[in-house]
Amino acid sequence: MSEPWWQSAVVYQIYPRSFADSNGDGIGDLEGIRRRLDHLSWLGVDAIWVSPFFRSPMADFGYDVSDFCDVDPIFGDLADFDRLLADAHARGIRVLIDWVPNHTSDQHPWFIESRSSRENPKRGWYTWRDPRPGGGVPNNWVAAFTEGPAWTLDERTGQYYLHLFLAEQPDLEWRHPEVVAAMHDTLRFWLDRGVDGFRMDVIHAIGKDPDLPGDPPELAATPHSALNDHPSTHALLRGIRGVLEEYDGDRMMVGEVFLLDTAKVATYYGDGDELHLAFNFPPLFTPWRAERWRDRLAEVVDHVDPRGAWPTWVLSNHDNRRHRTRYRSEARARAAAVLLLTLRGTPFLYAGEELGLEDADVPPERVVDPGGRDGCRAPIPWDAAPGHGWGGAEPWLPWPPDPGGRNTETLRADEGSILHLYRRLLALRRRSPALQRGDLVTLDAPEGVLAYRRQPVDGEGDPVLVAVNFTREPVQLEVGPERVLVASDGVGEGEPYRGTLAPEQAVILG
Secondary structure (H helix, E strand, O other), rough: OOOOOHHHEEEEEEEEHHHHHOOOOOOOOOOOHHHHHHHHHOOOOOOOEEEEEEOOOOOOOOOOOOEEEEOOOOOOOOOHHHHHHHHHHHHHEEEEEOOOOOOOOOOHHHHHOOOOOOOOOOHHOEEEOOOOOOOOOOOEOOOOOOOOOOOOEOOOOOEEEEEOOOOOOOEEOOOOOHEEEHHHHHHHHHHHHHOOOEEOOHHOOOOOOOOOOOOOOOOOEEHHHHHOOHHHHHHHHHHHHHHHOOOOOOEEEEEOOOOOHHHHHHHOOOOOOOEEEEEEOOHHHHOOHHHHHHHHHHHHHHHHHHHHOOEEEOEEEEEOOHHHHHHHHHHHHHHHHHHHHHOOOOEEEEEOOOHHOOOOOOHHOOOOOOOOHHHOOOOOOOOOOOOOOOOOOOOOOOOOOOOOOOHHHHHOOOOOHHHHHHHHHHHHHHHHHHHHHHHHEEEEEOOEEEEEEOOHHHHOOEEEEEEEEOOOOOOOOOOOOEEEEEEEOOOOOOOOOOOOOOOEEEEOOO
């Protein structure tokens, strides 16, 4: 039986507001994505994950959903989505969409009914609690993106509702069987249209302790969304997995499990019956040091591998600073690209990584996101013209630094650019079974260097050796006679390896 496609795939995340604008209103849309599929095909990605485009009041820019089964007009309509899906599939690109199961918008018809009275049939679809004796919130849980409690009082009915995020995002009550059935049906709506799978937002939060115990005092300032880890979630995940398995083909789900503990995250794979993939977020917060990255690899070996599960790797996304900004140099960003695309597991790229984009500098008057994430969501520049391929109105956020130089058209014309590095890396992955699914063996290396061999499974294909110099000095690394397949700086590709890693250089040898 062949291995599932998502084990060897490279997935490219698209934040639709910021990717490409087709109608000149300054906001990216689904048609804009469709028109740029040729770039993704040329680059060599296997799948795209499109962040939310559902109907929404946009309090959290689409993660507050008011209709799970329709497209918000700012992004287009269902016909636009169907064309995007068909054209992506025609190019061999799979399509994942975001799914937001923990909460809805407070403008969703379900919540409007739920808050209308204590007797409404949908009252139990959300988490409502009386005030504590003497008044006040039911417990000490803190909401994300705000400095306040995870509870808001509904004056009319005299109860508080739970929201792990903004007050405009009330949490669904997944212990209610009608909620489970309704949310399963939202999955079927998109599966019936032909999507290949889902990125599942804050999936670890859907199951909660029904007693709603307070968080320990030492964690009382931490948003509860980063702490929630209740056993009831696992049965819910098995039910969700069952919905995907009703369909022919390799439909898949990757979960956002924002628990910065690899051992806990690994439990969300279940026994091969829960998530297909779970995001591994510690690399987003790992300093650029060889020993810290060795620790990251060891955590996966210790906790993910024993379950027979498949790991993921990510360096940037729509919620965190871009790694080019964190690492503070293009040389490091290039080396990081080699690292990300050669580890054992499924890598997720964030749109603009292939351009070496940094976060935008967003002045106070243009800040729009309640969580302070505007910088990493700046629009993608497509060419060097003043509108950078968008045209019409000024984009909803400022451009990232140097859009005149760091745009797709300019970098594509420069074969020494970081864009061409990503393309060479993706091409090498596609023709190397060792990089796609092979084992990873960490090798002894000088201080400041991370080296590992990717060994093909069952002797299929040739092994490759990867070495990353995290230091600003040249380092001697003696290995057997090897040829440079890819170098982060492009130097020496196709030639014999000469035993020295340049400062902040990464190489793939074979």
